Amino acid sequence: MRINEFGLAPVDWTDVADDKMRSDGNSEYYLVKKYNRNPNVIVQALAAADGVCQACKMNAPFMSAQGKPFLEVHHVLPLSLGGPDVLSNVVALCPNCHRKQHFGEPDAF
Numbered sequence: 557m558r559i560n561e562f563g564l565a566p567v568d569w570t571d572v573a574d575d576k577m578r579s580d581g582n583s584e585y586y587l588v589k590k591y592n593r594n595p596n597v598i599v600q601a602l603a604a605a606d607g608v609c610q611a612c613k614m615n616a617p618f619m620s621a622q623g624k625p626f627l628e629v630h631h632v633l634p635l636s637l638g639g640p641d642v643l644s645n646v647v648a649l650c651p652n653c654h655r656k657q658h659f660g661e662p663d664a665f
Contacts (some may be wrong), residue, residue, distance in 0.1 A: 557602045591635040597643055601629045605648030612653050628654045632665050 571584030590665065607616045607625030627648040633639030647665050657663065 589636070591641070593635075594641050597641055598629045599614055600643050601646045601648045602627055604643075609650035609653050610647040610665070611649050611656070614650060617652075626651075630654050630657055630661060 594663050602624075605627055606616070607627070609616065609627060616627050618626050620626045628651060629646050630649050631639050631641070632647060639645050641644060653663070
C-alpha cells in the first residue's frame with residue numbers, strides 16, 4: 557500500500573462498480589480530488605515573485621514556452637488540509653524548491 561505525503565491511503569476499489577477503475581495488472585487507478593484554483597492568485601503570485609524563487613532567492617531556472625520565468629505556485633497550507641486559495645497562502649518557487657517543500661525538509665514561509 558502506498559501512502560502519499562499527507563498520510564492518505566489509496567482508495568479501496570472493492571466497492572467500486574466500474575471494473576475499469578481497478579488495477580489491470582499494468583497500472584493502478586486512484587480516485588483523485590481536484591481543487592478548483594483561482595487563476596488570479598497564480599498570476600498575482602508569479603508577478604510578485606518577479607522571476608525569483610521565494611525560497612532560494614535564485615532566478616527561475618528557465619523560461620516557459622510563453623517566454624516568462626518558470627516558477628511554480630505552492631500553497632503553504634495545502635488546499636487538501638483546508639488552506640485557502642488566496643495570495644497570502646501561496647509562494648512562487650523554482651521546481652527544486654517546490655519538490656523540497658513536498659518531499660524534503662520544507663522551508664517556513
